[in-house]
Amino acid sequence: MTVSPFEALACPLDGQPLLRADRSWRCESGHSFDIARHGYVHLLPVQKKRSLDPGDSKEMVAARQRFLNAGYYERISDAVNVGAADVVQGHATASFLDAGCGEGYYARRLANTLEGSQDVAGLGLDISKWAVLAAAKQDKRFRWVVGSNANLPVLSNELDGVLCLFGFPVYGEFRRVLKPGGQILQIDAGPEHLKELREIIYPELKSDRPDREAVPEGFHLVGSENVKYSLTLGSQDVISDLLAMTPHLYRAGAEGLEKAAALTTLTVTVDAVLRRFQKT
Structure with missing residues (x-):
């Protein structure tokens, strides 16, 4: 039983199947995408980029890698892995996409959990080339x-599971690539997530999103689980890494960031909501 690379890729320009040809992936129309030295492939066409270098920067990816590898979010990863194991139960083979994989932390831990008990084909996708490079170097x-959730380079009806962890779900695309009965495992920040840090960097906290409980069209809710615990960050470096891997780094004002930079220790609440949606 092994975890192996996912093969059912689609051309991001015309949706045709991509076939491996030496050091590139090509479709019948002649579109070709080179495989980088570290093994990843860039399937985000220039015309579909919103900026020259979209997604997380090299520095943000490094901060996330340090923070996650220290184990602070292991409980979140464990909950995802339990859900994923339930998705593939009874399947001879299974396939997963980590949509917005970052530097691959959750995908690696999922592979470690499933390897030995299941044949799994895994795909990690992120819009940041720096994130994908870091992931490819480690596993x-x-x-x-490198690709976008808005235009997944995946053939239709090929996946058993899609992970979207603190990411940007595009449910129409997720539904297209999932097999009948396939599931989304989605992690969102709960209302108290990092509340103590947010109270420091913002003059006023915004209310929770009103659409948090909505079930996307074409899916039904399988279950919901709250992962909540207290976390003590014992140095300014760790606090800085946490801030750097969140959107708060860019949303906070100069005064709030200055307050955060003065912290040497901080206890925060981790509040994550795992929801599982099954394709109907």
Whole structure:
């Protein structure tokens, strides 16, 4: 039983199947995408980029890698892995996409959980080339792709599961690529997530999103689970890494960031909501 790279890729320009040809992926129309030295492939066409270098920067990716590898979010990863194991139960083979994989932390831990008990084809995708590069350097079991959730380079009805962890779900695309009965495992920040840090960097906290409980069209809710615990960050470096891997780094004003930079220790609440949606 092994975890291997996912093969059912689609051309991001015309949706045709991509076939491996030496050091590139090509479709019948002649579109060709080179495989980078570290094994990942860039499937985000220039015309579909919103900026020259979209997604997380090299520095943000490094901060996330340090923070996650220290184990602070292991409980969140464990909850995802339990859900994923339930998704593939009874399947001879299974396939997963980590949509917005970052530097691959959750995908690696999922592979470690499933390897030995299941044949799994894994795909990690992120819009940041720096994130995908970091992921590809650390683990060769998944297929790593630079791409967008808005135009997944995946053939239709090929996946058993899609992970979207603190990411940007595009439910129409997720539904297209999932097999009948396939599931989304989605992690969102709960209302108290990092509340103590947010109270420091913002003059006023915004109310929770009103659409948090909505079930996307074409899916039904399988279950919901709250992962909540207290976390003590014992140095300014760790606090800085946490801030750097969140959107708060860019949303906070100069005064709030200055307050955060003066912290040497901080206890925060981790509040994550795992929801599982099954394709109907």
